[in-house]
Amino acid sequence: MKTDRPRLPRNVWILGFVSLLMDLSSEIYHALLPVFVTVTLGLPAVALGAIDGLAEATASFAKLVSGRLSDRSTWRKPWVMAGYGLAALSKPLFPIAQGAVELMGARFADRVGKGIRGSPRDAMIADETPPEIRGRAFGLRQALDTTGALLAPIAAIFLMWLLANNIRAVYWIAIVPAFLSFLLAWLALREPEQRVANGKASPLLRGFREIDPATRRLLAVGFLFTLARFSESFLILKGVEIGLSETLSPLTLVLFNLAYTVLAYPAGSLSDRISPKSILMVGMAVLIGADLILAWTTGYVALSIGVLLWGAHMALTQGVFARMIADSAPEHLRATSFGAFWFVTGVASLLASLGAGLLWDREGPSATFLMGALAAAVALAMLSLLQDPDRRPAR
Numbered sequence: 001m002k003t004d005r006p007r008l009p010r011n012v013w014i015l016g017f018v019s020l021l022m023d024l025s026s027e028i029y030h031a032l033l034p035v036f037v038t039v040t041l042g043l044p045a046v047a048l049g050a051i052d053g054l055a056e057a058t059a060s061f062a063k064l065v066s067g068r069l070s071d072r073s074t075w076r077k078p079w080v081m082a083g084y085g086l087a088a089l090s091k092p093l094f095p096i097a098q099g100a101v102e103l104m105g106a107r108f109a110d111r112v113g114k115g116i117r118g119s120p121r122d123a124m125i126a127d128e129t130p131p132e133i134r135g136r137a138f139g140l141r142q143a144l145d146t147t148g149a150l151l152a153p154i155a156a157i158f159l160m161w162l163l164a165n166n167i168r169a170v171y172w173i174a175i176v177p178a179f180l181s182f183l184l185a186w187l188a189l190r191e192p193e194q195r196v197a198n199g200k201a202s203p204l205l206r207g208f209r210e211i212d213p214a215t216r217r218l219l220a221v222g223f224l225f226t227l228a229r230f231s232e233s234f235l236i237l238k239g240v241e242i243g244l245s246e247t248l249s250p251l252t253l254v255l256f257n258l259a260y261t262v263l264a265y266p267a268g269s270l271s272d273r274i275s276p277k278s279i280l281m282v283g284m285a286v287l288i289g290a291d292l293i294l295a296w297t298t299g300y301v302a303l304s305i306g307v308l309l310w311g312a313h314m315a316l317t318q319g320v321f322a323r324m325i326a327d328s329a330p331e332h333l334r335a336t337s338f339g340a341f342w343f344v345t346g347v348a349s350l351l352a353s354l355g356a357g358l359l360w361d362r363e364g365p366s367a368t369f370l371m372g373a374l375a376a377a378v379a380l381a382m383l384s385l386l387q388d389p390d391r392r393p394a395r
């Protein structure tokens with residue numbers, strides 16, 4: 001008897017490698033951003049939290065809008081291309097930034113690009129993958145995306161050493177993989193034929209009111225959980241606080257993304273076999289443990305363990321959340337549902353990063369991570385009360 005599962009569609013692989021290249025570029029900027037903000041530009045930690053938080057919130061609002069418009073137009077690729085194109089065009093703005101306003105503008109354009117592509121891209125993956133391999137599909141894309149994020153801080157460290165800590169010169173070089181990402185998407189990505197044939201438009205705002213109740217419950221859990229997940233920039237600051245040099249500070253992101261990359265695909269594949277809710281609960285518990293370690297550590301070993309656990313929790317939650325949204329949403333509201341999810345979690349990300357920055361400046365690193373652990377514990381308690389959402393066949 002044949003038991004082989006369907007193969008992953010071509011577009012899933014293409015989107016994975018497009019994400020890898022763009023993340024390689026974006027994460028070079030991100031890896032050096034804490035030092036660029038606090039040392040090169042001389043701004044306080046709360047400025048870093050504001051820049052990161054506002055940028056991510058902007059991306060989430062763009063995901064809300066682009067997701068709804070993608071469902072109404074029944075097209076995915078044009079929105080994906082617009083997002084990657086804007087992100088590539090934003091990269092030269094970073095090395096020419098001279099203050100918080102210019103840097104905020106660069107991050108704003110970059111994150112708007114991320115937002116425009118995010119919901120249509122995730123919906124495209126859901127459109128082309130049957131439920132029995134949907135976890136694998138989202139896990140693969142996340143793993144390839146995070147591979148770029150893993151390589152980025154390594155590249156940042158090497159380029160900082162090669163260019164005598166000239167961050168602006170490193171930023172100029174990081175433009176290259178962003179434009180390669182856009183080129184690959186333009187040449188290789190195909191519009192899903194089924195969406196073009198069977199797409200169903202509805203009034204712009206009506207789609208948000210029609211979001212499935214199961215999806216709404218996931219939105220609430222995602223919002224609460226994201227309050228516990230402030231920017232990874234604070235992991236870098238924790239390394240600097242312990243004693244890492246400016247040049248070596250991106251090593252924290254190397255460890256973070258190593259755990260994320262290694263576990264993302266297995267976690268997604270596992271969600272095809274067991275309850276995704278159970279995997280989410282484990283991921284939240286892992287974040288609590290990571291925060292508690294990072295709150296009290298003053299040594300490199302404990303720092304490494306805490307950062308690895310932070311990466312592990314991302315692998316156990318991000319792709320799993322995406323497949324649960326795909327499972328709960330009807331086909332004609334997939335991108336809309338993804339957009340709503342990314343919007344509410346983006347608002348939470350803004351609040352989390354701003355709060356983390358304020359706590360860091362006023363109370364120190366320990367208070368920041370302890371507050372994150374508390375928020376994660378509340379989210380875990382809320383998730384434990386929810387029933388497992390039904391897995392729906394594509395329709």
